[in-house]
Amino acid sequence: MAQNILILSLTRMGDLIQTTPLIQGLKDKYPNARITLMVSSDFEDAVSLIPDVDDSIVFNLRQFKDSDKWEDESWVKIYRYIESKLNSIRNKDYDLLVNLSHSRFSALMVHYLKVPNVIGFHCSATGDRMTGHPWMQYFGTEPFNRNLNEFNLVEIFSRSADIDMAGREIQVLENRTGFSSYEGELSSLSKSGDDLVIGFQIGSSLENRRWSTASFAKLADLLVEKLNARILLFGVASESKSAAEMIQLTNNKDRVTDLTGKTDLKQLTGLLKDCDYLVTNDTGTMHLAAALNTKIIGLFFAHAHPFETAPFSSGHLIFQARISCAPCSYGVHCSNIVCIEKVLPEHILTFVENHIEHKIWQLPPDLINASELNVYETVTSAQGLIRLKPVIKHDLGLEDMFRLAYSVLWRETLVEGTNTSLKGLQELLGEYKNSDSITIGELLKNKTELLKTVEVLGNEGVRLCEGIVKSATDALPVKLVRFGEDIQRIDEKIELAGMTHPELKPITDMFTKRKENLMGSDIIGLGIKSRKCYALLRNESRRMIEILSVGPVGIPYSTHNSIRVAVPGR
């Protein structure tokens, strides 16, 4: 029973807010435990938003950023800072550490701290990367299989601490000041009951993820002219230039207030709470507003992927371009950004109009056949889990099928004792439509055959591992060498199956990730653990075949597939 828990969250504000279900779950699981949150100095203020945190540790590398040269002349200084900081943490006798980062830096930090129980990325005594919990292992494979991932990062983080996700949403402490107590520039702000106040978060940390200022300006005009809205622009000081540009483009400047760089976290929290809607790129402000129950209209462009980072609470609307290159991979430098043009201000206006009137997100008729647009609503599933429900019904693609199937598979295999009804899957498939083209069944049949091949390889691996264990026990070195060579061949085939068939890659990647954790020189022990990895591979392949067999026969296959199409900028 953990008594003293340390959570490493050395990332950004949005990620911090996304850890709230995990922290809440840990508190439920260990009610007497003291929970400490380690954050970077940039987001020190955000700790006050996070419920159930008893203490915080600020890791301040920012102090070394600008004043000194890092290399050569002051790395000893940085070394001493890290050493001193971590030694003071060691003295606090934490018994459980949750690492929510997947950086090697954090893994080494975990190793240094020597906390007896660890969830998340860490490394072995020799510095090799390890991921303990199955959900953290999954987290390690997800960046390479994004289009086949259905899980929000909140769910992944929380499940890695074995937290039951049913009914959990992000939340923050509403430690805010009301409109009436604003000073200085904000003192003119006020809101009466009928005012429609809509926040815009027009910036984001990554430039390519931003909807254009022209689009925001157009939307502002539409909202003002049609709905008499007041627009508040949120963001940090570095986004003021974009804000000024946007205001310049609007016709209703008097209804737009630029608050970029003018609010601290408390003030921001208060203002977001008082907004009726927030139209936002994928940002920390989005998560904060969602946690405050402000309705979000989230815009996901470039690398931003709503399945990963949509606001983890229900009732929000998400827009994403439905084009071959979306979402793009990290590291892609796009020379022809078209995704931001697929979402039109008029689309958002219509949704907002309908929502104000009917309190639900209603698809306008002119978007029913919008083939280049994904619109999702965040909803709570029957199992109490937050998921994205398509608002526009598109043709079911192979990728959609596999994504949904994997959501079933991983919830079963990565959480012991979970059984999922495949009936729910069939209901989800109903969110996609029919049309006249090649049936998906044929393609699924082909993929199923490939899964059977992987299953066979898994089985072969099991057999070989059993042979290794026996040979090691009987001290038969020659046989051992042969088994070792055979195992290597099997592993190469498994890897190849995943590389050549991306739909299978999540399974083969998970297998590889599990094997990464196997260390040491005890051949028998390694043989036994390896056998487990092959067995899981076999079982997961087999189960995936079963899940896919539920797929509706006769639902046509859409030619949309983002995996292999060459697109500008890639």
Added chain:
Amino acid sequence: MDLFEKNLKLLQKHDPALANRVNRHGPPENVRVRLSKEGLPVPQIAGTSLHSQYHPVKEAEQLTRGFEYDENSRTVVFGLGFGYHVLPLLEKGEVTVIEPLMTIFRAFMSSVDLKPFLPGVRFRIAETPASLLARYEPKCWNIFKHIPSIRIGEAYYKQLEKGLEARKFISNKSLKVLVVKPIYGGSLPTANYCVDALKNLGHEVETVDCDKFADGFFSLKETTKIKTNAEFLSQKFLNLMGEVTAAKAAEFRPDMILALAQAPLTPEAIHRLKELDIPVTFWFVEDFRTLPYWKEVASAYDHFFTIQKDEFHPELISAGVKDCYYLPQAAHSDAHRPLELSFEQKKLYKADLSFMGAAYHNRVQSFPRLLDMDFKIWGTGWDLDSPLGKRVQNDNKRVSTDETVNIYNAAKINLNLHSSLYHYGINPDGDFVNPRTFEIASCKGFQLLDNRSDLLNLFNVDEELVVFNSLDELKDQIIFYIANPDMRNEIANRSYHRVLAEHTIEHRMQELLIHVFINRVDSLQKNEASRLDPLSYFIEKAGRDTTLGEYLEEFEGTKNFSLKTLATHIHNGEGDLNDTETLLMMLDQLMQEKA
């Protein structure tokens, strides 16, 4: 025969170069020779008598009595006078006499019998301190100072002592040298040899590899036929290379910048580099008459080294060059060395007569008369359809250094005709000596080469090298030496040892460095103090008695130490990470993220 001629004849046997030099020097006008009370000649210069006017021999014995001979050092006498002090020192062992004034030596040769001094005394007359220290007398010196001579040549001996200090400093410390290479051309190998040589001398070298931009440079040249535009583009390219060099220098923070032959630096770029407050030097290894680009850049450099001097240096001084210094070519003995060739190699490269080089005008004109011999040619630019072309072995393709070395080793006779764009055979006014001369010798190859005025200063002609003054003479020599392999081998052996003793690129780089830093030892010492060896700096910062300090001490002696050194060491290590190693790996991750 008067005493001078008698002495000259004797000197010619032992040091023909010096004999030649003293012979060209006119009678000593500013030296008066007086007879002492004992009837011995005593020189007077500028009113100062260099020895006792009564008993110069007795005086010399008294002066040298306390001198302690050191068998691990070379006895070096500062000042010749008329050598009375030299003879007692000679009794204890060989001696080098350094005298800055040729006029004194000329007077000595005219007044004193040279015989007792030879062969034990090496006379170094009017040599630069750098050449003495790097080339002629590289061993440790055990110095005897002839005070009267020191008074006469005070400035020179002060420089010599500074040179000793500079040599000591350079030999014990690793300097940082940035070498700027040419974009292309025959001098590019010399640049690479300089890099190797500096490293062999223990210095830290970084290069500006302008040759990597060669494709771009040539593409630019082909971009337009409009001359003004082409020049504009060319200038832009040179500006870029200047920026590249400046960027490299800003990062590397060298103690010196060395540019070589056609390195693409404009005067503006050179002036920018001088803002680093370090010497910016150039080694011009071409014929100044053939490649006149030196006119635009030479005066911008702090030191301009040349392979020619008599006619070139006055022109350089007129052009405003602050310091020009004669530094002849040399061989890179790591690359140019004697080899045991395999059977296949011998088959391929063996010939009575070989030539390796480009098809310059004088070669194309003169080589046909050698076609009645077993004559092989390697190189570029040859007309393969001509009779000469049929002797070309490599289809005009570029010949690598390794292949060149094979050629030199395999040939019975290597023909070394210096290039000329307009002579039919030999350039009678040829002064500088090409690198091939040294390279063939360094391979212990036998060569016949056309006579050059500088050759005498570098080799004992006829003993170490055989020269021809006409093409007829050349042919006779070829026939003679093919028939006399033992003589060939003896001469080749002597030239080989001469090159190793005085004419390697290491010698040249050492001489260059001593010359550059002879007046800069103070600033080098200051730089060194402010730029502590990085590892020492970090250990000091960490604290020697700390775990981190002790860990860092294990890396003492590691060159180019940085955090990356540690990260690589830990990554390649075995066993569990300890706390120090874990923290260092974390730091490394931060640096990578920052990068």
